[in-house]
Amino acid sequence: MTSNPAAPAAFAPTLTAANLGAQRGDRPLFKALELSLRPGQVVWLRGRNGRGKTSLLRLLAGLSTPARGAVLCDGVPLAQCPPEWRRRLLYVAHANALKEDLTVQEALRFLGALHGRTPASAEIRSALARLGVGHLHSATVRTLSQGQRRRCALSRLALPDEADETNSADESHGASIWLLDEPYDALDQEGVQALHDLLSDHARQGGSTLLTSHQEVMLRDPVPTVLDLDAVAVAQ
Amino acid sequence: MSTPRPTTSVVRPPRGQENSGAALRFLERSLFLAVLMRDLRLAARRRIDALLPLVFFVVAISLFPLGVGPEPQTLRHIAPGVVWVCALLATMLSVQHLYAGDQADGSLEQMLLAPQSPLAVAAAKCVAHWLVSGWPLILAAPVVGLWFDLSLPAMGSLVLGLLLGTPVLSLLGGLGAALTLGLRSGGMLLILIVLPLAMPVLIFGAGAVAAVESGQSAAGHYSLLGALLIATAMGAPWATAAALRISTE
Numbered sequence: 001m002t003s004n005p006a007a008p009a010a011f012a013p014t015l016t017a018a019n020l021g022a023q024r025g026d027r028p029l030f031k032a033l034e035l036s037l038r039p040g041q042v043v044w045l046r047g048r049n050g051r052g053k054t055s056l057l058r059l060l061a062g063l064s065t066p067a068r069g070a071v072l073c074d075g076v077p078l079a080q081c082p083p084e085w086r087r088r089l090l091y092v093a094h095a096n097a098l099k100e101d102l103t104v105q106e107a108l109r110f111l112g113a114l115h116g117r118t119p120a121s122a123e124i125r126s127a128l129a130r131l132g133v134g135h136l137h138s139a140t141v142r143t144l145s146q147g148q149r150r151r152c153a154l155s156r157l158a159l160p161d162e163a164d165e166t167n168s169a170d171e172s173h174g175a176s177i178w179l180l181d182e183p184y185d186a187l188d189q190e191g192v193q194a195l196h197d198l199l200s201d202h203a204r205q206g207g208s209t210l211l212t213s214h215q216e217v218m219l220r221d222p223v224p225t226v227l228d229l230d231a232v233a234v235a236q
Numbered sequence: 237m238s239t240p241r242p243t244t245s246v247v248r249p250p251r252g253q254e255n256s257g258a259a260l261r262f263l264e265r266s267l268f269l270a271v272l273m274r275d276l277r278l279a280a281r282r283r284i285d286a287l288l289p290l291v292f293f294v295v296a297i298s299l300f301p302l303g304v305g306p307e308p309q310t311l312r313h314i315a316p317g318v319v320w321v322c323a324l325l326a327t328m329l330s331v332q333h334l335y336a337g338d339q340a341d342g343s344l345e346q347m348l349l350a351p352q353s354p355l356a357v358a359a360a361k362c363v364a365h366w367l368v369s370g371w372p373l374i375l376a377a378p379v380v381g382l383w384f385d386l387s388l389p390a391m392g393s394l395v396l397g398l399l400l401g402t403p404v405l406s407l408l409g410g411l412g413a414a415l416t417l418g419l420r421s422g423g424m425l426l427i428l429i430v431l432p433l434a435m436p437v438l439i440f441g442a443g444a445v446a447a448v449e450s451g452q453s454a455a456g457h458y459s460l461l462g463a464l465l466i467a468t469a470m471g472a473p474w475a476t477a478a479a480l481r482i483s484t485e
Contacts, residue, residue: 063345064485083351091349095342099274101281106274113270114350 013074013085014038015060015177015208021068022055029055030232032069037177039206042199044217047229053212054094056229057179060210061091087115088161088176092183096153100142104128104152107141111156119159127158131194146186154183154191157198178202180211192218267352268360275364289330290372296322297380308385315384316445319394320438323373324405328430330369331409332423334361335480339417348484358476362403362410370402386445393448397441400461404437405430407472414479436464 017035021028029052037043037060045053058064060071062078071078073085098107105124112119119127121137128134131151141149161176178199184192199209200221211217217224279286300318304310338344347357377398381391412430416422444457 061349063348086349086351089349091345093342093345095340095345097342097346099278099341099343101278102274106277110270110274111346114267114346116351118270 013088013177015089015210016072016075017056017060017069018072019069020056020059020066020071022052022059022064023067024052024055028067030229033232035060035227037208037210039208040203040222042203042209042211042219042222042224043227044224045210045212045227045229046214047232051229053229054181057091057093057181057210057212061089061179062086063091083116087117089179090115090157090161090176091179092153092156092181094181094185096149098141098149098153101140103138103140104133104144105137108152108156108159112159115161117161123160124155127155128152130158130198131155132190147188147191150183150186151191151194154180154195154198157202176202176207178207178209178211180209182212182214184213184215184217196220267347267350267356271347271357271360272364275361276367279364279368286368287372289326289369290376292329293322293326293373294376294380296325298383301383311384312386312390312449315381315386315390316394316442316449317438318384319377319380319398319445320401320442323398323402324431324434324438326373327369327402327405327409328427331365331406331413331430332426334365334410334413335417335483336413336422339484344480345484348480354477354480355473358410358414358473358480362406362473362476365410366403366406370398370406373402374398387449390445390449393445393454396458397444397454397461400458400465401437401441404461404465404468405434407468407476408433411472411476411479414476414483417480417483437461440464 015035015037017033020033020035021031023029033056035043045056047053055064059066060078062071073081097111098104099110102110105121108124108127109118112124125134125137128137128151131154133148133151133155136144136148136152141152144152157178183195187195196219199211199219202209203222211224297318300314301311304314335344338347348354350357374395377395378391381394386394408430409426412426412433415429416426419425440457440460444454444461447454447457
């Protein structure tokens with residue numbers, strides 16, 4: 001994998017998978033996978049169904065334990081990373097993590113609180129507006145379509161994090177790492193464009209993104225680096 | 237659709253307000269409070285679901301006088317055991333979906349990814365469960381005591397016993413729910429796991445009421461219920477957090 005030309009704007013961590021292996025039951029998904037997710041980089045993880053894309057994302061997020069190898073952040077094993085670092089890792093899974101009986105604003109406020117910062121109403125409205133669903137902030141999640149739910153879930157990415165709050169004055173803060181599982185699911189063209197704008201801004205600020213998608217990722221700035229799990233499987 | 241990313245300006249509080257600001261930030265960052273408040277809010281939105289354990293408790297208890305007969309002496313004698321068994325079953329009924337909904341919609345993964353320990357998630361879910369499901373049973377206990385012709389001291393003993401015992405049931409139920417998360421026949425397995433663990437609570441809780449009814453001191457029963465509560469509160473959230481980690485692997 002080659003590094004992306006986008007220059008990081010601030011201190012940002014590098015997420016590395018070293019000699020990583022995963023298996024589902026007795027079936028190995030991949031062995032000895034090497035991956036380095038550098039600041040300013042967008043990596044498109046692709047592969048056939050069942051190749052282990054979601055499994056890899058979960059391993060990198062720290063939700064699963066690898067069968068072999070390790071996930072490192074700036075050389076430190078993920079499990080030993082301090083809470084400050086973990087706050088900067090954002091994982092948007094295939095499921096939207098929005099409770100049906102909450103309003104969009106309440107759901108996003110809860111997800112923000114999980115990462116140690118409860119966003120203000122204005123911040124949530126602004127984040128939703130970036131995904132074109134600003135008018136839905138008071139809507140109950142159960143009343144939304146799948147596409148609207150996906151946009152609302154992705155608007156988490158536009159919420160200011162602690163790094164924004166401290167304006168990166170402290171070196172321990174910086175851009176975040178986004179792990180996105182099928183973010184284009186149920187999005188229309190406008191939603192895809194809004195997501196691309198977010199990804200571009202994030203990369204410009206030194207953040208890095210690893211996303212899975214079965215459809216062509218048409219992002220132009222930066223052009224995503226491709227990691228093909230089919231090719232990895234053939235090579236092994 | 238290319239709107240600029242909103243920038244945040246940081247407003248520093250005056251010196252005198254720094255302490256309250258720090259407290260507020262602590263509350264904002266508290267994973268425990270975030271999960272607790274969210275679960276209470278969800279329970280308030282799903283009032284029917286939240287009331288089901290209480291309805292089950294009351295309906296199940298009301299069947300006993302019909303089945304056993306209206307003899308006050310008999311009812312007074314069986315009341316402690318009946319109330320505690322129904323409280324246990326009502327808890328089992330409500331605890332089965334404690335984590336299942338969060339797992340299905342992806343919330344559980346997000347909670348486990350929080351920088352703070354999953355221990356806070358386990359503890360908050362159990363406290364929320366007790367407030368929503370256990371507390372109403374305690375409030376209903378005096379009414380049930382009247383049906384079974386319990387004396388006032390015996391009713392007080394029943395309430396105090398439930399106050400000490402129902403949190404234990406919620407903690408054990410939470411552990412069982414985490415251990416059986418995602419398993420087929422998880423509901424039945426949960427009951428088989430938790431019922432044996434809950435037996436001491438049942439014994440000492442019912443024993444306290446029986447002791448008061450027979451004019452003896454129930455202090456020993458309360459002490460043992462209190463000890464069970466402390467021991468469970470010390471151990472169950474850790475075990476639950478570990479089980480949640482394993483269940484979501």
